[in-house]
Amino acid sequence: MEAVAEAVAAAVAAGVEPFPAVDKCDASGREGHAVAADLEGTLLRSRSAFPYYALVAFECGGVPRLALLLLLSPLAAALGLAVSESAAVRVLVFAATAGLRVAEIESAARAVLPRFYAADVHPGAWRAFSACARRRAVLTATPRVMAEPFLRDCLGADAVAGTELATWRGRATGLVDPRRGVLVGRRKAQALLDIFAGDEVPDVGLGDRRSDYPFMSLCKEAYIVPRSPAVEAVAMDQLPRPVIFHDGRLARRPTPLAALLTVAWFPVGFALACVRIAAGALLPMPWVYYAFWALGVRVVVRGAPPPRAERAAGRRGVLFACSHRTLLDPIFLSAALGRPVAAVTYSLSRLSEFLSPIRTVRLTRDRAADAAMISELLDEGDLAICPEGTTCREPFLLRFSALFAELTDEVVPVAMESRMGMFHGTTARGWKGMDPFYFFMNPSPAYVVTFLGKLPPEHTCGAGGRSSHEVANYIQRLIAATLSYECTSLTRKDKYRALAGNDGVVDNATGKLPPAMVKSSKAKAC
Helix, strand or coil, rough: HHHHEEEEEEEHCCCCCCEHHHHHCCCCCCCCCEEEHHHHHHHHHCCHHHHHHHHHHHHHHHHHHHHHHHHHHHHHCCCCCCCHHHHHEEEEEEEHCCCHHHHHHHHHHHHCCCHHCCCCCCCCHHHHHHHHHCEEEEEEEEEHHHHHHHHCCHHHHHHEEECCCECCCCCEEECCCCCCCHHHHHCHHHHHHCCCCCCCCCEEEECCCHHHHHHHHCEEEEEECCCCCCCCCHHHHHHCCCCCCCCCCCCCCCCCCHHHHHHHHHHHHHHHHHHHHHHHHHHCHHHHHHHHHHHEEEECCCCCCCEEEEEEEEHCCCEEEECCCCCHHHHHHHHHHHCCCCEEEEEHHHHHHHHHHEEEEEECCCCCHHHHHHHHHHHHHHHHHHCCCCCCCCEECCCCCCHHHHHHCCEEEEEEEEECCCCCCCCCCCCHHHCCCCCHCCCCCEEEEEEEECCCHHHHHCCCCHHHHHHHHHHHHHHHHHHHHHEEEEEEHHHHHCCCCCCCCCCCCCCCCCCCCCCCCCCCCC
């Protein structure tokens, strides 16, 4: 190994790249091989870890913390060039984590970061990394607590070594554990030896910069991942576990420029959101559609909605079965119809109920009581329901609850599609009362409401003799085909247990979710 290290040093001194490019790596027949890889610039296309520190800063500390990170990031960049990579990492760690609860950082790492990491996987490095199935290790200067959930759950890493945070009484001090330091250079080589103690060294080493050479020199083969900004990331469906559930408020990758725009827009966006919410809550529903357009909220209506049910004519209301993107689905449905439509909800904060321009009725999760309630509401008029029970941000539909199909044959499937450019209008871990504010804080949010026509009699329970599950599955497939989404059998509980460690029932008094019942990083967001 010493001879290899000397050869590498000689090549570097001569200005020659000591390792071949990763494209030269033959990935065939490596099922029995072990691999060790760096993260930023290697498994990920981008060499900058700033976006991931920015996500932790914003999700755990809000706009002030993100602003602090932005102020200190030029210092980190200067230190990285003039002093060392280690010094730059220390500045970023301090700015993003000082004073935060470790449990909050772990929660963000499990629920928020995987979606952004997964969108940046380098195809060449992933081809070599995934081919080595005996053992996969990742060595990174990023804090281990941030990177480990994604690497283990989404990329199938068996071991992760990263920079360790110093903590005090459950909070991050903003410093690096002095016993281990920042994991760069020779510290990566030592971490690799610790991981493979008593075992053979890895067959393949992957890195992208000189600070990776020490651990790459210990591997039987080593390949460099060249910087290539134009390379396309690996498609998410090609990863071992595609990211279906994820949380967090930021909709776009927070590069330094995007983070700066977010901080600058936030106060303006919040004021604009208040105006938009006031317009939706105070104006008559026939005017809301036009008020939203005037305020920059686009509402696109497709298909022909049914006429309003008239109680005097003795006709029950229509049940609108909607796909669920945000808690505002029934409001935009009402705006598209030009009349208020009552909605049943699973868990809604008191603030959202207070601000709602339509009637909302809470389900009890008692099947008989909920059935009676829905039947009574249909006797009074039209009703909106989201059978998924919770939102999903990715192009997937969760399993549809079948209760609604047993209660009426007057069902109109509605495909709801929301578009947000800066902030997500949903949360699984935060205060749900802020969901409408975050949606309307987007510069130009949009909703597409597609009415798919009344359900044919042959596909109903009463006239068609179908089971309620057959009807629910048919509607799920119909909406999925309209939106080009994929049907799943995942449920509300699957989502909240993966992202928040609870069943997703909001506390009526606080409008917040209960503390996580499962704090282990084994709860997967992928």
